[in-house]
Amino acid sequence: MTRLTRRRRHAGFTLLEVMVAVAILALSLTAIFSSQVGAMRTAARSRHVNTASLLARCKMGEVEEQIANEGLPAIDDKGRDECCEGAELRGYRCEWSIDRVVLPGDMGGGEGEEGEDGEGGLPGMGEGDAPALAMGDFLGGGSDTSGLAEMAIGLAYPVLKPHIEEQVRRVTVEVFWTEGETERSFDVVQYVVGEQPPAAAAAAADPEAEPAP
Numbered sequence: 001m002t003r004l005t006r007r008r009r010h011a012g013f014t015l016l017e018v019m020v021a022v023a024i025l026a027l028s029l030t031a032i033f034s035s036q037v038g039a040m041r042t043a044a045r046s047r048h049v050n051t052a053s054l055l056a057r058c059k060m061g062e063v064e065e066q067i068a069n070e071g072l073p074a075i076d077d078k079g080r081d082e083c084c085e086g087a088e089l090r091g092y093r094c095e096w097s098i099d100r101v102v103l104p105g106d107m108g109g110g111e112g113e114e115g116e117d118g119e120g121g122l123p124g125m126g127e128g129d130a131p132a133l134a135m136g137d138f139l140g141g142g143s144d145t146s147g148l149a150e151m152a153i154g155l156a157y158p159v160l161k162p163h164i165e166e167q168v169r170r171v172t173v174e175v176f177w178t179e180g181e182t183e184r185s186f187d188v189v190q191y192v193v194g195e196q197p198p199a200a201a202a203a204a205a206d207p208e209a210e211p212a213p
Helices: 002-011 015-072 147-167 198-205
Strands: 077-081 095-099 168-179 180-191
Touching: 015 095, 015 180, 147 168, 168 198
Parallel strands: none
Antiparallel strands: 077 095, 095 168, 168 180
16 A cells, blocks of 8 residues: 555646646747737738728829819918728828929039139139030040030029929828827828920920910
């Protein structure tokens, strides 16, 4: 009887072994639950971003339609609504803005564009240097045309700058939603170009043509 009782006592688990096993199980379950919660949050974030991108695309289409019907606004325009008209989703809102595009004043010429006598002109051009300019002055050794290209851009840019600023607008659509206590957003930026009226387009194509009565 004594030998049998000793064998039964050695066959069981001690309290320390049970505590260690429970601690390992708790750590494992905690890691598993944490990974599951992280996966659920990632999936929820993906759904929110996907929905926000669709709403932003829909709102951008509405802004483009507004510009096509009413033309570009003379000044900046902005607004706030529930994103897509007729397909609003609870918990999402949109803020949109149409901003004028302001180009830099020059193409890097800066103060160097003034001549020696203080009047505007090409860099290094004096009062009597205009007749002496030749193609070789801008070719930089005979094969590099970067100087000629810079001169052409420098001459055309001041003329094109006001037209570009008048016909181009920067449209920004930002979608907001809430995840728990945190507000998140997704934004889309696009540049739109206003269509010229037929009379303006014809005048630009043929400046010598007389305007129609």
